[in-house]
Amino acid sequence: MSVPVPSPDLSPFLAACARRQLDDRVxxxxxxxxxxxxxxxxxxxxxxxxxxxxxxPDLVTEITLQPVRRYGxxxxxxxSDIMVPLKAAGVDLDIVPGTGPVIAEPIRTASDLDxxxxxxxxxxxxxxxxxRRLVAELGETPLIGFAGAPFTLASYLVEGGPSxxxxxxxxxxxxxxxxxxxxxxxxxxxxxxxxxAQVEAGAGAVQLFDSWVGSLxxxxxxxxVQPHSASVxxxxxxxxxxxxxxxxxxxxxxxxxAAAGADVVGVDWRIPLDxxxxxxxxxxxxxxNLDPALLGAPWPVVAExxxxxxxxxxxxxxxxxxxxxxxxxxxxxxxxxxxxxxVHEEGSDIRRAARV
Amino acid sequence: MSVPVPSPDLSPFLAACARRQLDDRVxxxxxxxxxxxxxxxxxxxxxxxxxxxxxxPDLVTEITLQPVRRYGxxxxxxxSDIMVPLKAAGVDLDIVPGTGPVIAEPIRTASDLDxxxxxxxxxxxxxxxxxRRLVAELGETPLIGFAGAPFTLASYLVEGGPSxxxxxxxxxxxxxxxxxxxxxxxxxxxxxxxxxAQVEAGAGAVQLFDSWVGSLxxxxxxxxVQPHSASVxxxxxxxxxxxxxxxxxxxxxxxxxAAAGADVVGVDWRIPLDxxxxxxxxxxxxxxNLDPALLGAPWPVVAExxxxxxxxxxxxxxxxxxxxxxxxxxxxxxxxxxxxxxVHEEGSDIRRAARV
Numbered sequence: 001m002s003v004p005v006p007s008p009d010l011s012p013f014l015a016a017c018a019r020r021q022l023d024d025r026v027x028x029x030x031x032x033x034x035x036x037x038x039x040x041x042x043x044x045x046x047x048x049x050x051x052x053x054x055x056x057p058d059l060v061t062e063i064t065l066q067p068v069r070r071y072g073x074x075x076x077x078x079x080s081d082i083m084v085p086l087k088a089a090g091v092d093l094d095i096v097p098g099t100g101p102v103i104a105e106p107i108r109t110a111s112d113l114d115x116x117x118x119x120x121x122x123x124x125x126x127x128x129x130x131x132r133r134l135v136a137e138l139g140e141t142p143l144i145g146f147a148g149a150p151f152t153l154a155s156y157l158v159e160g161g162p163s164x165x166x167x168x169x170x171x172x173x174x175x176x177x178x179x180x181x182x183x184x185x186x187x188x189x190x191x192x193x194x195x196x197a198q199v200e201a202g203a204g205a206v207q208l209f210d211s212w213v214g215s216l217x218x219x220x221x222x223x224x225v226q227p228h229s230a231s232v233x234x235x236x237x238x239x240x241x242x243x244x245x246x247x248x249x250x251x252x253x254x255x256x257x258a259a260a261g262a263d264v265v266g267v268d269w270r271i272p273l274d275x276x277x278x279x280x281x282x283x284x285x286x287x288x289n290l291d292p293a294l295l296g297a298p299w300p301v302v303a304e305x306x307x308x309x310x311x312x313x314x315x316x317x318x319x320x321x322x323x324x325x326x327x328x329x330x331x332x333x334x335x336x337x338x339x340x341x342x343v344h345e346e347g348s349d350i351r352r353a354a355r356v
Numbered sequence: 357m358s359v360p361v362p363s364p365d366l367s368p369f370l371a372a373c374a375r376r377q378l379d380d381r382v383x384x385x386x387x388x389x390x391x392x393x394x395x396x397x398x399x400x401x402x403x404x405x406x407x408x409x410x411x412x413p414d415l416v417t418e419i420t421l422q423p424v425r426r427y428g429x430x431x432x433x434x435x436s437d438i439m440v441p442l443k444a445a446g447v448d449l450d451i452v453p454g455t456g457p458v459i460a461e462p463i464r465t466a467s468d469l470d471x472x473x474x475x476x477x478x479x480x481x482x483x484x485x486x487x488r489r490l491v492a493e494l495g496e497t498p499l500i501g502f503a504g505a506p507f508t509l510a511s512y513l514v515e516g517g518p519s520x521x522x523x524x525x526x527x528x529x530x531x532x533x534x535x536x537x538x539x540x541x542x543x544x545x546x547x548x549x550x551x552x553a554q555v556e557a558g559a560g561a562v563q564l565f566d567s568w569v570g571s572l573x574x575x576x577x578x579x580x581v582q583p584h585s586a587s588v589x590x591x592x593x594x595x596x597x598x599x600x601x602x603x604x605x606x607x608x609x610x611x612x613x614a615a616a617g618a619d620v621v622g623v624d625w626r627i628p629l630d631x632x633x634x635x636x637x638x639x640x641x642x643x644x645n646l647d648p649a650l651l652g653a654p655w656p657v658v659a660e661x662x663x664x665x666x667x668x669x670x671x672x673x674x675x676x677x678x679x680x681x682x683x684x685x686x687x688x689x690x691x692x693x694x695x696x697x698x699v700h701e702e703g704s705d706i707r708r709a710a711r712v
Contacts, residue, residue: 167649167684174661175653214605217626217647249570251608252626270573270608291573293523297531305530328523 011142013074017205017242017264019285019317026310026319026347027074028340029144031207031246032326033067034079038333040066050095054084060130061137068141070333071340074320075142075205076134078198080127082148082209083156085194086187089119091157099161106160108172110179116157119190121197128201135202142205144244145198145236149210150187150228152247157183166215173224184228192235199239206236207244207266210257211325214249214268221253226260233261244287248325254279269324272308274315285318290339292323295331299338306339310347314354321347367498369430373561373598373620375641375673382666382675382703383430384696385500387563387602388682389423390435394689396422406451410440416486417493424497426689427696430676431498431561432490434554436483438504438565439512441550442543445475447513455517462516464528466535472513475546477553484557491558498561500600501554501592505566506543506584508603513539522571529580540584548591555595562592563600563622566613567681570605570624577609582616589617600643604681610635625680628664630671641674646695648679651687658691662698663706670710677703 008014012025035041041063045053053059063079083093083101092104092115107116121128134143156162158169173180195206213225233243245257246266258265258280265284267276269291276286290309294302306321313319321343327336364370368381391397397419401409409415419435439449439457448460448471463472477484490499512518514525529536551562569581589599601613602622614621614636621640623632625647632642646665650658662677669675677699683692 165649165681165684167652170647170649171653174650174657214626215649217628219628249605270570272573272575291526293521293526293571294530296523297527301530328521 010140011074011204013142013320014204014242016318016320017244017285021285021318023348023352025074026313026321026343026351028321028343029073029075029077030067030323030327030336031077033071033073033336034064034077036329037327037331037336038066038070040070050081050097051084051087054080055126057126057130057133060126061133064130064134064143065137068138071337072344073340075144076138077144077207078131078134078146078203080146082153084127085119085124085147085190086116086153086157088123089190090117091115101156101161103157103160106168107154107157107183108168110176110182113179113182113186116183116186116190118186119193121193121200124194124197127194127197131198131201131203135204143198143203145195145203145206145241147191147195147206147208147232149208149213149225149232149247150184150191151213151216151225152210153187153191154180154183155212166212170216170220173220177224180224181228184225185231188228188231191232195232195236196239199236199241203241205242205244207246208232210245210247213247213253213257216253218252218256222256226256229257230260237261242285244320246287258284264318264320266322267324273312273319277316282315282317284316285320286313286316287320287322288313289322289324292325292328292331295328295335299335302335302339303342306342307346307350310343310350311354314351319351366496367430367560369498369676370560370598372674372676373600373641377641377674379704379708381430382669382677382699382707384677384699385429385431385433386423386679386683386692387433389427389429389692390420390433392685393683393687393692394422394426396426406437406453407440407443410436411482413482413486413489416482417489420486420490420499421493424494427693428700429696431500432494433500433563434487434490434502434559436502438509440483441475441480441503441546442472442509442513444479445546446473447471457512457517459513459516462524463510463513463539464524466532466538469535469538469542472539472542472546474542475549477549480550480553483550483553487554487557487559491560499554499559501551501559501562501597503547503550503562503564503588505564505569505581505588505603506540506547507569507572507581508566509543509547510536510539511568522568526572526576529576533580536580537584540581541587544584544587547588551588551592552595555592555597559597561598561600563602564588566601566603569603569609569613572609574608574612578612582612585613586616593617598641600676602643614640620674620676622678623680629668629675633672638671638673640672641676642669642672643676643678644669645678645680648681648684648687651684651691655691655694658695659698662695663702666699666703666706667710670707675707
C-alpha cells in the first residue's frame, strides 16, 4: 500500500518545523486537542477506561481524527497517554479519573529498577496499527508522534502519582544519582521505542513532553535530565522527522532543552516568543504560546492575545501556533475553532506586518 | 513601656536587608518556620482551627516564638495566614484542612465587589496585641510582618479556593480590567492596613507574599499586578522598615517585583542567586533559595546545596538565607537545625571565599 507522505513543500506545519516557513500560512494545532474537551470524544469514551482506549486502534484513530475534522488544524497529535508505554513495558499502574496516573509500587530504590523493563515494538502493536490507519486517513495532514520525557515519567514512577513539589523525585536524583541515571536510561529506551514505532509506522513529526521539568534549576536539568532526553531525541532524529521538545515553566531551560536535540522548542505563556527566540539565538522553530487559562475570556480578548502571539512568533525562523499548555477540559470547542480560523485567516498578514 | 528595637547595627538580618551585610554572619530564617512542621506547634493547635489560632494573641505569640527558640534563626515571622485580614474585613471564608482557603461566595463580578470592604486597624486588635507581646519577648531578634499580595489574595477570592491554572482569575483580569483593578485596589488597602498595623506595633521588617504570581507573563504582571503591590509596599515604606517581596517561579518577574518597592527580593530555587543579582543590576538584597524539596535528601547533599546557595548569594549586596518556598509539612526539624547551624558556622567563610 502506498501512503501519501506529508512533505514540507505541502505541509505548512512541516515547513515551519523545518524553519522554511512561508508567509502564506501560520500552522496551528493544540496540545490535548484530541480528547477531554470534545463532546464527540466523551461519547466514544463512555464505559471505556483511559488506558483501554489507548490500546484500541479503532478508538485511537477516531479520537485522533476528531479535532482534525472539527477544527481543520494543520497537524494531528497521536491520542495516547504518557503512561501507555510504561504500562506496555509491564509497570503496574492505572490512570484514575480525577487523580491521574497511580503507580501500584513506586520506584524508589535500586532494587525497584528491575520493574522498569525495556519496551519492544512488538509490545505495542496497537500503536503501530493505529498510526498506519491514521496516516492513511490523514493524507497531507501530518501526524505528530507522542511520548513523555524521562524526567516527567520518572516523577510519576517515584512519587507514585501526581505531585506538587517532586520532593521524592528530587531527593532520589541528588542522593542516588546512580539509581536516578539507571532509571532515566530505562525510561529513555522506553520513550524512544514508543516514538520510533510511531515514526516507522508513518508519523511525520514527534513531540517529547517533559511537562514538569520546569520545577528544576538549569544546573540540575543539565546534570540529571538533559542526557536522557537527548538520547530519546537522538534515536528519533536518525529517522529524519522534526522533533518538538516541550515543558511548562521552562524559561530558564530553553537553551538546554533545545540543545538536547530539538528542531522546534515549545514555549509556555510566561515568555513572549520573540524573547524565547532571542534566548535561543534565532536558531530554532518555536511552538506556542497562548495562555490556555485565557480561553474562557470574551472573544475580543482571546483574539487580541492570539494576534499578539502570531506577531511575536514572527521573530523566529519558524512558528507553529499552539497554546502554552494543553487544552483545559472545560474549554468551549467553539472558541478553539475561532482561534484556528483567526490564525489561518489573519496569520500571514500579521507575520508580514510584524517583520516590517 | 520601652521596647528594645532591633537595629541594623545589632541584627545581621536587618543589616543584610539594608545591603550593609557584614561578612561575619549570614542571617537565616525559613518561610513557614512557624507552624505545620513543628511538633510543639501541632500540640498547641489541637482542637483549634487555623483561623481561630491566628486570632488568639497568646497562641500567635507562642507559635511565632517556637522556631526562634528551637533553631536560633535570625528573624521571627509573624504567625498568621494570608486570609486573616480578608476574614477580619468581613469576607465569608474558611480554611479547610487538606484543601486550603475556601471562599463562601467567590468574587467574580462588579456587584460582588461590595463584599470586599476596607480593613481598619481596630478590626485586628489581636494582631496588634500579638506583635507587641512578640517584640517584647524577641528583644534583638527582629519580627517580620506578614501579608499576602493583592494578586495572590485575588486568585483565592475569584477562584473560590486554590487553583492550578488561575483561569477565572486571568479571565476576569483581562476581560474586566475595571473590576479587576477595583478588586485589587481594595485588597491593597487591606494588605497595607494589615502590614502597617504590624509595623506600628513593632515589627522590624515585612514580607509581602505574592506566592502564585509566577503564573503570569511579565507584561500582564506590569499591567495588572505591579501597581497594586507597589501601593502596599509604598504604604509600608513610609514607616522605614525593610520590605521583602516574594513569589514562586518569578524568574521573569524579578525586576518588576523589585521595582514595586522592595528592599529585598525573594528568589525561588529555579535561578541561582548570582544570576538573580545580575538580573536585578546588583541593587537589591536577596533572600533564598534552597529548594525545599531537597530537605528530604541525605545530609551531605543538603549541606552541599546549602553551601552553594551561600556562595551564590555572596554576589548580592545583601543575602538573607532562606528556602526557595515554605517549609514542607513533613520536614524533619533536625534537618532545618543543621541548616541553620551550617549557615551560622560556615556562612561567613563561604561568603569571603566566594568573593575572592
